[in-house]
Amino acid sequence: MAVIEYDARYFSPRDVLECGQIFRFVPFGEGYKVFSADKACYVYTRGNATFVECDDGDYFYNFFDLGRDYAAITERAKSFGVPLLTRGASLGQGLRLLNQNAEEMIYSFIISQNNNIPRIKGIIERICAALGEERTFMGEKYHAFPTSAALAGAGAEFFKLIGAGYRDGYLAATSARIAAEGIDELYDLSDDDLKKALLTYTGVGPKVADCISLFGFGRRACFPVDTWIEKLYREDFGGTLKNRDRINRYFCELFGEDAGYMQQYLFYAKREGL
DNA sequence: CTCCAGGCTTTAG
DNA sequence: CTAAAGCATGGA
Numbered sequence: 001m002a003v004i005e006y007d008a009r010y011f012s013p014r015d016v017l018e019c020g021q022i023f024r025f026v027p028f029g030e031g032y033k034v035f036s037a038d039k040a041c042y043v044y045t046r047g048n049a050t051f052v053e054c055d056d057g058d059y060f061y062n063f064f065d066l067g068r069d070y071a072a073i074t075e076r077a078k079s080f081g082v083p084l085l086t087r088g089a090s091l092g093q094g095l096r097l098l099n100q101n102a103e104e105m106i107y108s109f110i111i112s113q114n115n116n117i118p119r120i121k122g123i124i125e126r127i128c129a130a131l132g133e134e135r136t137f138m139g140e141k142y143h144a145f146p147t148s149a150a151l152a153g154a155g156a157e158f159f160k161l162i163g164a165g166y167r168d169g170y171l172a173a174t175s176a177r178i179a180a181e182g183i184d185e186l187y188d189l190s191d192d193d194l195k196k197a198l199l200t201y202t203g204v205g206p207k208v209a210d211c212i213s214l215f216g217f218g219r220r221a222c223f224p225v226d227t228w229i230e231k232l233y234r235e236d237f238g239g240t241l242k243n244r245d246r247i248n249r250y251f252c253e254l255f256g257e258d259a260g261y262m263q264q265y266l267f268y269a270k271r272e273g274l
Numbered sequence: 275c276t277c278c279a280g281g282c283t284t285t286a287g
Numbered sequence: 288c289t290a291a292a293g294c295a296t297g298g299a
Contacts, residue, residue, distance in 0.1 A: 020280055109280075116279035119297065165295030170282080205282045226280040243289080244281090267280075 002057030010070040011050040012094025013043045019268045021098055021215050023108055023121045024128070024145070033137070035128075036063055037101040038144030040137035050094075055137070065096050073261050080255075084236040085262060088269030095264055098215060102183060104145045105216030110170050110203040112211070119163075126162040130154070151175035170203025177201065191219050206245055214260045223251045223259040232270045 013032050017025045024035040031044025041054035043064075054060045061067070070093075077089035107127075112120050131150045132143030152175040159168035178201075186197055194217060198209035210224035225233075225244045233239040233247050241247050255262045268274075 110282090112279090113281040114279065114294080115281085115296080116298080119279080123296095160295090163296070166293090167282090167295080203282065207281060211280070224280070227278080228280065271280095 002054055002060075004052040004054075004057055004061060004064075004066065006050050006052075006064075006066055008045045008048050008050045008094065010074075010094060011045075011064065011066075011096060012092075013045060013050060015092050015095040015268065016064070016098065019092070019095060019264055020117055020271070021211075021264070022100065023112075023117070023124050033142075035142060035145070036060075036098075037104055038133060038135060040135070040142055042138060053138075062099050065099055068096075070096060073258060074265075076258065077262055077265050080262075082236065084232060084269050084274070085265055087274045088265035091272070091274055092265055092268040095268060097220065097261060097264060099218050100215050101145065102186070102212070102216035103148055103178065105212045106174065106178070106183075106198075106201065106204070107145075107151065107171060109208040109211045110174060110201075111164060111167055113167065113203070113205070113208060115165075123162060123164050127151070127159075127164075130158070130162065148175050148178040152179035167203060173202040174204070187217070191221055194219065195222075206248065210248070214263075220260040221252065221257050223248055223255065223263045225251070226267075228267055228270050229263065232266055236266075236270075 017032055017034065025032045028042060029044060030046060031042065034041050034043055039056055039059055041052050041060045043050065043052045052060050052064065074089040074093050078086045108124055111123050128143040128145055131146035131154055135142055135144055156168045156172035159171045164171060186194060189197060191213065194213055195209045198204050198212055207224050207226055210222040213219040214222040214224060225248045230244065230247060239247065241250060252259050
């Protein structure tokens with residue numbers, strides 16, 4: 001069992017997990033058990049340090065983005081002089097952007113559309129329980145996120161049955177395509193070309209493509225615009241645009257290379273009612 | 275009852 | 288090109 005230790009000021013399990021970038025985690029012990037692809041870890045804060053216990057230290061070091069300096073990122077966030085962003089970067093100082101499995105992100109965010117986080121978590125949990133390979137971590141069983149082949153084999157009826165709603169067809173079509181083609185060619189594309197490519201998958205629109213790029217491909221310049229961002233755009237930035245693609249362009253130009261981090265601080269701040 | 279949730283597809287103008 | 292209807296589900 002590998003154990004990673006990190007400065008808790010810039011690594012808060014709660015902030016990292018409860019900000020909507022990941023849907024597979026459960027409260028456990030002093031912190032949480034977190035599941036990604038076919039792996040698991042136990043993350044908790046004790047004193048001034050946050051610990052990650054797992055079987056694959058390299059995977060979770062990268063997963064939690066521990067090679068990156070978030071002191072610099074929060075400082076840059078505060079430099080814009082936007083009250084909501086400053087509050088988000090201050091109270092959400094322990095937030096980090098995760099580097100998650102790309103295929104898991106594709107399916108998870110297709111499910112997320114026009115949906116709420118508790119229900120998204122439930123749908124994903126039922127999919128994993130039914131189709132994911134069984135594994136063991138810390139003496140307890142869990143299920144890996146299913147392969148695209150397993151998802152494709154289940155078909156639309158299965159997704160309907162476990163409560164995915166109208167997204168059943170999207171999941172069936174996209175899993176069938178990925179099971180047949182794979183996604184290897186996506187990794188080398190530029191940000192713009194990756195987004196265009198993602199938009200060709202059934203059930204993936206602009207917002208979902210940005211989430212997949214940001215959380216699944218490490219494209220930190222992406223800025224997903226959802227209902228919360230649209231609201232804070234109006235209320236905290238005095239924005240008047242209505243088209244989400246234009247709002248996306250506005251924020252990307254404003255924040256540049258690390259727009260994705262700023263998006264998370266803003267999303268966090270708005271949802272926490274800061 | 276209506277409204278909303280990390281929106282997308284389809285159709286109409 | 289933009290605008291709007293339709294879409295499943297569950298909680299507030």
